[in-house]
Amino acid sequence: MSVRSEIAAVTAAIAERSKAGREAYLARIATACDAGPRRGTLSCGNLAHGFAACGGADKAALAGDTVPNLGIVTAYNDMLSAHQPYERFPDVIRKAAQEAGGVAQVAGGVPAMCDGVTQGQPGMDLSLFSREVIAMSAGVALSHNMFDAAVFLGICDKIVPGLMIGALAFGHLPAVFIPAGPMPSGLPNDEKARIRQLYAEGKIDRAGLLEAESKSYHGPGTCTFYGTANSNQMLMEIMGLHLPGASFVNPNTPLRDALTRAAAKRALAITALGNEYTPVGEVIDEKAIVNGIVGLHATGGSTNHTLHIVAIARAAGIHVTWDDFARLSEVVPLIARVYPNGLSDVNHFHAAGGMGFLIGSLLDNGLLHEDVRTVAGGGLQSYRREAVLGAQGEADWREAPEKSLDENVLRPASNPFQASGGLKLLTGNLGRAVIKISAVKPERHVVEAPAIVFSTQEELLAAFKAGELERDFVAVVRFQGPRANGMPELHKLTPQLGVLQDRGFAVALVTDGRMSGASGKVPAAIHVTPEAVSGGPIARVRTGDILRVDAKAGTLAALVDEAEWAAREPVKGDLSANQFGMGRELFSAFRAMAGPAEEGAGVTVLSAPAEAA
Template sequence: MRREIEAITKRIRERSGPQREAYLARIDAAADQGPRRGVLSCGNLAHGFAACGPGDKAALSGDIVPNLGIVTAYNDMLSAHQPYETFPALIKEAARDAGGVAQVAGGVPAMCDGVTQGRPGMELSLFSRDVIAMAAAIGLSHNMFDAAVYLGICDKIVPGLTIAALTFGHLPAIFIPAGPMTTGLPNDEKARIRQLFAEGKVGRAELLEAESKSYHGPGTCTFYGTANSNQMLMEIMGLHAPGASFVNPNTPLREALTREAVKRALSITQLGNEYTPAGRMIDERSIVNGIVGLNATGGSTNHTIHLIAMAAAAGIAITWQDISDISDHVPLLARVYPNGLADVNHFNAAGGMGFLIRELLDAGLLHEDVRTIWGEGLRNYTVEAHLAEDGTVARRPAPAHSGDEKVLAPYPKAFQPNGGIRLLAGNLGSAIVKVSAVKPENRVIEAPARIFHDQEELNAAFKAGELTGDMIAVVRYQGPKANGMPELHRLTTVLGILQDRGHKVALVTDGRMSGASGKVPAAIHVTPEALDGGPIGKLRDGDLVRLDPETGVLEALVDAAEFSARRVVAPDLSANGFGMGRELFEGFRRMAGRAGAGAAVF
């Protein structure tokens, strides 16, 4: 194990000590109650299995047959989640075949950020993570279950489900993915058409045709945003079956992996000899492994928020400094759009998670001695899954060599020496920047600020021809307290065009830029946010700002006394409080924590 990674893990463990100990005591006390149905009265239990068939009812009447709770984020508007429609029936059948029972414990909401980008609904997106955690808790609170499987893939859904799984940490937990859609229109071609549309060179018909060829069928979107970063995390943290993350939906192998996951979930309950409670399984080493994987793959910046909230659910305290310091020691091994031209299907074909995990283990960058749902040791995950002749899952060692070193590099040929996620700090507060897709010559920018209070203002200024010359676009009042911290993905195209025209441009915002952030340097998640008294609220048009990921600096180059004396006058934000359900989330906006602490409402 590399001493640098070990040292960071040690400081996380020491920092987390009291709260981690209290958490483990709580889940151990819950486990001591024995199989869950044993604490229910006859009336409770009768309600719990009233709708079951005779066989399942008989099985559940005692405490000798494990009952598997299914928490599902199915809806058929999300392409990634549409395949889950048939999973509960398959899981129930697989559970009976394995000598157990399965019930749908509950459903959780699942919104598609791709649909809500730039729309009012995006202001509910970050908070949906916490709603998902709470909704899953309601389903599991019936206390009928010996283990749980979680059906979720996309952006806030997996973090929310993980928070729930760790809150119910006395239960074993397995995440069952549905896989990415097959490859469609290349991502760089999609981006080209978007830029042409923004410049008025093609019409809406051409744009919609390109988008429809990109997002064309069931499964996760194929670029490496938050959804696919989620899948990487679940596998490298040991919550997926080995090799399960990136197998396409509606294939025999995908069905076999689902059946196998059910069988495994039933085998690791407290009723057997391999009891693997999620809260004991996931520890500081697992979280550090997730951060290493995030950096090694150029993953979503959303996880600089989500991982903090996920870890906190298990009593583990991590910081942006931890993530940035790990990034300094972890090379970038994957080039998947927007960090390259390939998609996740190309990544999987080149060797996928098995190859990646083996390279990182052999380099001493991952903790090998962790518990997973597959048993002791992460080395179990250095494999690829395939379909055996009898229709079950078989595994073979990950390929010795990458199938495409332009997509997935061996450790000695890393694309860059670090993961590209950096902590920025200065008189504007703290922020995160990801530079894995930013060319070195574009990373350090010192330019006048242009101030905007939402992304539509910036886009309108672009259309009016007002954005000329070098600039740092400051888009503020986009934090959790102001409007729920939406992703500002619609800025990507405009800022990219300005950069392509030869201008030095960057973004500074207290909002999010998501896993789709790309070639333009973006200081995001600025904390404290403007509405929380953050100094980003003091910036004025024309102020010189320096964004320097190389030295970790985010500074307004303004006289210190003058900057300190400036008063902050918030704009009228009343429009953020109504429409598309936003009025229901007023309490969430008031309670939201800072981005650097996970932006949670609990």
């Protein structure tokens, strides 16, 4: 089925807007492809350094130009449950490369921090900017010009977007992303949320809370709720950078290892040395970006990707705006319910039909571009399949189920949970913001109430503890944008706001910070731009102003007399407390250079208009 006219129109608008930047980008990667790598033209000293630690056979292979060399860029550390399984992936990849007649080397590592550990802590101020550090680290890893393709080992929040940006800087190289999979299901996510709220109310102690959290996050693998990490995996598959069906296979299983071997061999098969050359800069085009946004809406994915997709696109010379997200949201239905948008986790989603069913249903309803390049070849139709273990222990594929095996979790696009996507754009005299509505009950899509203004999340938590928030209100938490303090997630506020909402109060959050991939049942207008530290309208709000957060009409407004509103001077926040400590002083240049949220909240070229790329 051809893509629907509305999808085609958004894609065409992005392509037209991006024409100059995209052409310049493609010209650069064509030049890079022509220039190398050609190991035979490296000086003997260069080459000797590049393979000094290799075995004899690999040295002999790398001495010429004819054997492909695979660079491994890894985000392994054993503190992150999602990344701990990567410890043994390089050995698996090296062996697979040898079987395929190639060589594989670990090109470099990138940092990987856990937002679950830093949530509500000073270290969270480094989180978003770690994306840029990861991109630059990937660039350093590949700068040795020894490689014909690269595989990227990363899963979690800023890590995959950072690796993507780094990969696109080397857009002439094929890139295959290799996931490690989610941990098996533990304590149900809704039960975990219930216990968090009980702790916020003082009804259980810390030991009880820690016991519940430990039963939720209990082993190697990605956290099982549908936050940014698992949204990343969906994006990599629907954009054609995973092998089909690879996203949600559990770690340390025979199928997981088989998929890792297959990914390494496939990366070697699509280099410029063969007949299927597939550079990542051509895989990620306007159609692939639109497919990613469609997938985000259809699954109720992470709000963080209204930043990350913009930044990824710009790294490929493509200019995406929140208006594109909004236009696509109107025509893309929500067809998955995974916590926090439902009660099930990603393991249940995978069992119900997973990515193969999701992609097939979206294709059948004209909601995805099928005619795209992918690392698997064959356009997006090849992603209607699910991965299985073959008779010899190899990765094999079969058609995904034609019908969902559990319509409480996953439905066809012809029978969705709701007709529009999970994210919406809000605009008004408070600026522009995004809101995730897939987990918010319809009767809470509009909140009109007095503002209570805070400059830190700690102020809000103290007010809750003191019993000062037992009323209808809109919490305004400002000076949380990228230039103020690195735009931390404010997910620590979720239990308290959830408690107040459950007590019958009309509650909403408005902030120039982020919330989380786990944004849930409380309506939250986030990423407000311009941010407060840049003099944005959010800095004019005073406690007692009536604010209207309206996800139905798509508006975000202070109901204040226009003349009074225009005459108000923006409040200037005291940022001294978040400039130092826990490494924050190292990121002062990033805060100074950060672009606005709608441009991806990146630094330097990543926040520049694509037309100037």
